[in-house]
Ligand code: AMP
């Protein structure tokens with residue numbers, strides 16, 4: 001049992017009181033970090049001026065660029081000897097983003113993870129296989145600590161090697177798997193290639209999927225292929241990693257843990273709050289992190305608060321699945337397009353396989369959107385007229401959705417490049433092309 005009733009079902013008034021107390025402490029702590037110290041002194045910001053949680057709006061934002069500019073220790077608010085772990089993004093260009101934790105922070109994060117897993121219906125009787133990279137990324141250790149705190153048998157499988165993953169599932173009777181959704185489509189193909197059916201040949205009952213944008217269509221597909229329930233898990237390394245927001249068994253949005261994070265949804269242009277129910281940018285403040293508090297961090301993730309209450313009794317607000325990132329959007333032929341719009345169209349079509357790739361490039365002086373789509377192995381038989389018909393249908397449906405006409409290329413299952421971690425959905429070659437010219 002991992003149900004923190006007094007926190008998870010707290011009344012809104014009491015929650016706001018707790019949030020204000022924690023916000024004041026956060027600002028006090030943050031003020032010790034070189035970055036915030038200078039900023040807050042300059043602007044005359046002190047914790048005692050905060051009288052209501054809405055006063056957060058008077059505080060300046062923090063951006064990923066700020067984190068990079070003050071790499072590595074500019075956001076540290078505690079002495080180094082108190083720090084016990086760091087996690088960091090890959091940082092292939094420029095400085096990586098690094099987050100530091102002390103004992104309190106790791107314990108608080110583990111708690112949120114255990115709470116999240118319980119909320120999705122996972123119990124200590126489950127056998128939990130964590131198919132996720134262990135190391136500097138947060139998904140490995142973040143889940144590991146939560147699974148152990150909840151008390152499941154954990155299998156720290158790491159990412160990749162699908163045959164070994166299947167063997168682990170069968171050897172130990174795995175009931176729960178955490179993985180990124182784009183990997184699960186590929187894993188299913190390996191089951192098929194081995195002549196196995198995960199519905200019959202494993203004890204799987206539940207998936208936790210997250211860490212990358214995906215559509216409701218993709219979730220439903222995964223649920224059908226494996227015969228399991230798949231729950232959405234949202235997090236970002238700047239807010240620890242996983243365990244920020246999680247679906248409960250009602251699958252009606254993700255409860256975002258408001259005792260640990262102060263949540264704002266803002267219009268990304270005006271930076272003013274949008275009403276509940278409307279999509280905006282998620283901006284978050286840590287309320288229970290000591291070593292490296294972050295205040296009004298602009299996540300760039302687009303979502304909305306789902307109005308109303310949840311049947312599970314938890315009072316923490318629910319966010320909708322992430323619609324995309326403000327920096328994911330691309331413009332083609334004058335139309336604003338989010339990759340998830342295209343995924344939504346593709347995965348409604350039964351003949352479409354598990355992967356797709358959107359490439360943007362100049363062709364004969366014109367910007368084109370080329371959508372390569374893998375077709376399903378059991379459907380692909382080389383019949384050209386069938387492929388032609390499917391390709392035309394996909395072209396029309398994408399154009400109806402995003403208003404720009406794509407060039408659709410159907411490709412063999414398994415032929416698109418696979419990334420090590422999160423799926424790369426868009427390859428924008430236009431910038432490079434322009435430079436070449
Ligand atoms: P990272 O900091 O590398 O863990 O990446 C965090 C980012 O991954 C978030 O800001 C989101 O853009 C994305 N992300 C994480 N979980 C989800 C999810 N469940 N659905 C959609 N996007 C997600």
Ligand code: ZN
Pocket residue numbers: 248249250255310311312313314
């Ligand atoms: Zn709920």
